[in-house]
Amino acid sequence: MKGLNLKEKWSRKARSYNDLSLLAVLGALCGLFCGLIMVLFYAVIYLPARYFIGVDVDAFETLPVEWRVGLSFSACLFLALIFTGLPERLHKVGVPYVVERLNYYNGNLPIWNAVVQFFTAAIGLIGGLSIGKEGPAVHLGATLGGYLARKAKLPQYGVEVLLACGVAGSISAIFQTPLAGVLFAFEVIFLEYRQRYVLPVLLSSVIATLVSHYLIGPLHIFSIDSISSVVLSLDLFLACFALVVFIVLLSALFLHTQKLLWRFSDVSVWIRFSVIAVVTALAAIYLPQTLGSGYGPLTDVLSGEFVVYSLFLLVIVKTLLTSLTVGLGVPGGMIGPTFIIGGLAGAQVAQIFESEFINVALFALLGMAAMMAASFQAPLTALVAIVEMTHSSEAIVPALFVIVLACLLTRVFFHQESVFAERLSYIGMVSSINPFQRYLRQHTVKPVAEDVLLLSAQLPLEQVKGLALSVVDYAVFKHVEKWYLVRRSALLDTLQTLEFGPQPWLVIEGERVLMDLTTALESTPIQLIDEPDSLEAVLSWFQTTGLPEVLVSLPDDCFCLVSRQRLDQFLLEDS
Structure with a gap:
């Protein structure tokens, strides 16, 4: 009997390792396809702009004013036409939709919703609307992972592993930050860390990053060469505390503006997108740096091209414009814009607190991390993303200070969860299932x-x-x-x-x-x-x-x- 028990235990372990091998192979395949899809997404967005306009798609401030206004109106017109002709079920896209399908439909993401997400997000980004590439990337990667899992006829826990692989792979390919992609999948999508999922998800993330790096080239978001070393001082932490207060207020403004606009989700798409077109056109005329999702404005700040008094206005307009665009239904991401908002806010605080210990580039970095962490309640993702994007670990201690404090104050004083969780809660859904259901799904x-x-x-x-x-x-x-x-x-x-x-x-x-x-x-x-x-x-x-x-x-x-x-x-x- 002992021999039989040992044989049974060995067989059970062998099956579990065989499952892990299969998930690792599928995770690697998912990472490969995620990298290729994100490269295609980049090509669809950037190549037409470079061919027809002669500049990068994010450099809207270099275009004549009539081009900027025309692009924003054209994008909203095309999007309104598309959503008018599509059935209602295809209107659902983005990160909240991914979480909804994970919790309520076992991770089954329809292909056609992803197709709609791909092209509508590309139109919005080309038109200069204030959205990001990351939300669409998550939807595309999650759909790909779910599709591979269904084709492989995996059980539910396998579907969730492949879905996490797709999310991590897409974020990694967009930012070329493999570890941040993994943490994003766990912190934002699953809202918990899962050790049994880690190896396939890491593999997917690394392969997607390699594909992106090989086909697109290295992505240098902005240079932080001026950060040589960080001296921890009282002045530094006082300025960090001021930055945290500013970021918490901005994240509250970012969310509550969207909450006000969610009430109009049943209004005609023509009315909603017309409002977006008019407001974006005004921004295109008077403050074109708020257009798009690029890091151009932040680069300009670090190079000294913006004067001090314009930064605060730029931060507020960018926050409200992004909230308006996403809140009224344009299918875009929010991570990129929150990085810009946080970075500009950090630069503004650094310019107010003039001190030898306070560096503008450092505070731009801290603002980016704090704004992402507060808006999406993803502290580790924000920290690791900043470290990976800048290839520097100098700012870890002050970054941890602003991230933790920003998340804490956002929850305690504003009772604010992640923007995605708040959106699901608004429509009567939960962002995470109860532990009993989760346990059942894992077996x-x-x-x-x-x-x-x-x-x-x-x-x-x-x-x-x-x-x-x-x-x-x-x-x-x-x-x-x-x-x-x-x-x-x-x-x-x-x-x-x-x-x-x-x-x-x-x-x-x-x-x-x-x-x-x-x-x-x-x-x-x-x-x-x-x-x-x-x-x-x-x-x-x-x-x-x-x-x-x-x-x-x-x-x-x-x-x-x-x-x-x-x-x-x-x-x-x-x-």
């Missing part, structure tokens, strides 16, 4: 499955006698398109009745003597279902039907028995 039927013997409805007596050597308790047979469950011990007991003479269940076929299972003993009809994705689906089936047991069809024409009693015992033991 397949294997822990609660019992082996069954597959028998013919008429069984040779020699085979019935051979059942005495089996250790399997149950057997099933099919009769008139229905499945029946019998106990092995009951079959053996029925066989013993031959001692009292011929039985009515005996069937003679030539030289063979058979037992007719349909008349030999009482058998219980049992329903047959395909293998569920997770124990959550099994529990839901039992609750819906009220039946005590079910026959599950496994790959390779195998079957197993799952009972409600066995499921309850498993849950009680693991609780």
Whole structure:
């Protein structure tokens, strides 16, 4: 028996490592495709602008004013036409939609919604609307991961692993920050860290970064050469505290402006997008640095091209313009704009606190980290993203100070969750499922499955006698398109009745003597279902039907028995 137990344990571990190998291969494939899709996304956005306009798509301030206004109106017109012609179900895109499909639809993301996300986001970015590339990237990567999982017929936990691979891969390819991509998937999408998912997700993230780096080249967001060393002083932390207060107020303004605008989601898309077009056109005329999602304005600040008094106005206008654009339904991201807002806010604070210990580039960096952390409640993602984008660890201590304090004050004083979580809450959905559901989703039927013997409805007596050597308790047979469950011990007991003479269940076929299972003993009809994705689906089936047991069809024409009693015992033991 000890040998059997050791063999069973080894087989179970072998299966788990085989699962990990499969997930690693699929994760690598997901990372490859995520990198390629993000490169295509870049090409669709940047190449037309460079060809027709002759400048980068984010350098809108270099264009004549009529071009800036014309692009913004054209983008809103095209987007209104597209959404008017599309069915309502295809209007849902972005990070909140990914979380919704993960929590309520087992991670099943429709392909056509991703196609809509790809082209509508590209139109908005080319038109200079104040949105980012990151939200669309997350949607595209998550859809790709979910698609690969469905094609591979993975169980629910495998779907979630591949979805995390897609999210991490897309963020990594957009920013070329592999570790921040992994943390973003866990902090923002799943709202928890999952150790069993880490290896495939890391692999996907690294491969996506390599693909992006090879095809696009290194992405230098902005230079921080002027940060040689950070001297921790009282003046520095006083300025950091002032920055935190500024960032917390900005993040509150960023969210609550959107909340006000969510009320108008049922208003005609023509009215909403017309408002966006007019406001964006005004910004294009008077403050073109607020257009797009690029880091041009922040680079200009660090190079000294902006005067001090214009920074505060730029920060407020950028915050309100992005909130207006996203809040009224343009399908774009928010991470890039929050980086710009935070960086400009940090530069403004640095210019106010003139000191030898306070560097403009350093505070731009701190503002970026604090604004992202406060807006999305993703402290580690913000910290690691900044370190990876700047290739510098000089600012870790003050960055941790502003990140933690910004997140804390945002939660305590404004009771504010992530922007994505707030959006889901506004429409009556939760951003994370309860731990019990999560636990059920992480398990397949294997822990609660019992082996069954597959028998013919008429069984040779020699085979019935051979059942005495089996250790399997149950057997099933099919009769008139229905499945029946019998106990092995009951079959053996029925066989013993031959001692009292011929039985009515005996069937003679030539030289063979058979037992007719349909008349030999009482058998219980049992329903047959395909293998569920997770124990959550099994529990839901039992609750819906009220039946005590079910026959599950496994790959390779195998079957197993799952009972409600066995499921309850498993849950009680693991609780």
